[in-house]
Amino acid sequence: MSVELVDRIVAGDVRSAARLMRGIEDGDAGAFETLEKLYPHTGRAYIVGVTGAPGSGKSTLVGALTSVLRQKRMTVGVVAIDPTSPLTGGAILGDRVRMQQHCTDEGVFIRSVATRGWLGGLARAAAAIIHVMDAMGKDIVLVETVGIGQQEVDVTRLACTSIFVLTADSGDAIQMMKAGILEMADIFVINKADLDGALLVKKELQATLTMNVCPAGGRLPPVVLTEAVNGRGVEELVEEVWRHRQSLSSDGGLQKRKHERARLELTEAVESSLRELVSLGVDGTSQDELVEDLVQRRISPRAAASHIIAQLMKPR
Ligand SMILES: Nc1nc2c(ncn2[C@@H]2O[C@H](COP(=O)(O)OP(=O)(O)O)[C@@H](O)[C@H]2O)c(=O)[nH]1
């Protein structure tokens, strides 16, 4: 049954893909098996991450990028990850409105994720959805995520090209430095360039980049001004993405990123398997006893953990 589903997804069938994603979301074991079978069909899509503060215009920009890519006859997958809002939340409803023009386009597949609904974390959920879209044959997968925590940083690591969006009316540049975003992003976008201050923010950012990212005069990440609401600057942004892709494929960076991504997914898989094993393999009573021992200081956390691991390793 799942082989048929695999075939249909590889053939690009939207309903089958949506069904699988729902299954993964529900933690259905069969869905994960199907996902495994899809894996050999993945690795072809080019993944672009779009990160930035809420309200910076990421969703609008993703919509505008999708339009430009469709004009170039590329198929597009969009993954919108919102770690804060529940499934029915305003952000995602808003995104739906912003993406409406693409909803009837067969060359575009859109999936919003509120991470609360997903078992096993953001990066895993994102990776699963990206794999499905990749297997469907989408040329480009755009992943939108709010750039705040470690999980989002991990999501950025799934991308081949990472775009960081800030706005003309914010002093984000300094905060970004603290978050280590400067080093992570391949392309910077100053969106809402229709507002005052865009050029100033661009100059400030370029100065910061020159000082911090490549003081030795290496490649300076480009800074692109956009007006996502009316599509201005979006063609240029796409050009920069191609340029980055080109430079990655010529200097071995693409392979390096693919390895990093595989490593990240491997770590995720090991961690979630272990978590599962622990939750299945350790019975409540013995865990309660260990907790009591910890509280009474009869045992250290490390020794208690060794005890649980020894229990898990026992042949059954
Ligand atoms: N003035 C202006 N507003 C924009 C621009 N791009 C997006 N917005 C608006 O900014 C708000 C937040 O946009 P959204 O795409 O939801 O941001 P996200 O939270 O980063 O995904 C919306 O009201 C957009 O219409 C722009 O280029 N100029």
Ligand SMILES: [Mg+2]
């Ligand atoms: Mg958004």
